[in-house]
Amino acid sequence: MTFSDHDLAQRLELTEARSNAAFVEARARIFPKSGAQWQAIAGAYVLFDGPGSPLTQTFGLGLFEETTAVDLDRIEAFFAARQAPVLHEISPLASPTLLPLLGARGYQPIEFTSVLYQDLTPASAPEPPHSDIRTRIIGPEEADAWASTAAAGWLEEAPELTAFLRELGAVSAQSAGMTCFVAEAEGAAIATASLYMHGGVALLAGASTVLVGRRRGAQAALLAARLHHAAAHGCTLAMMGALPGSQSQRNAERHGFRIAYTRAKWQLLREGR
Incomplete structure (x- = not known):
């Protein structure tokens, strides 16, 4: 059994970050004028897919490397240059020094996501339901x-x-x-x-x-x-995200998923430095 710990959080967050980076790369290829791009800063994936896109944010901040004020300066400048909000998806297994740093700079949590996972083997994958589908x-x-x-x-x-x-x-x-x-x-x-x-x-x-x-x-x-x-x-692992307490979360748990942790999205709402 795989337990919820820092190593698991790194694997899950990296997979989602890589998926979103692939999306941003596809956006840039299909719509060259979109300005879509991403870069890695302090181990985090910093993604821009348009000012109003749900993918415009960071993933993995404070989870792979310690985040400093200088790192946040660079990230905030990346989004400011593109006139986009500054948003971070933060795992509770990120460095404990990160949250005080975010709070001091004027960030506030605005959204939560249940990150669910299950161990996976060929034998454990469910059989498809008997239907006409x-x-x-x-x-x-x-x-x-x-x-x-x-x-x-x-x-x-x-x-x-x-x-x-x-x-x-x-x-x-x-x-x-x-x-x-x-x-x-x-x-x-x-x-x-x-x-x-x-x-x-x-x-x-x-x-x-x-x-x-x-x-x-x-x-x-x-x-x-x-x-x-x-x-x-x-x-060997499967993962998905869901709104806490939602029908999607309940359906996932019925099919063998369990909650690894609840992730918070933090937004820069005021300059607190």
């Missing part, structure tokens, strides 16, 4: 169709974000190392999900189901398909 990995030529299906599943909650969500899905589908899955019923796509693997860790993301396809076991089938694929490719 078929899952498969999409081909490169299906990226736009996959993105449209993913966006359709999210648009019920945010109909005003149609163009943004389709673009988000299209870039994700073309990110290096990302494997995109689709679930179909009667030949029609009803759900999507994605998988990113790094260093033996499988990051599960991109889960979306269109309204007419819900409560048919599509996401259970996609979860099984991704875990089998990851285990077959040498992954």
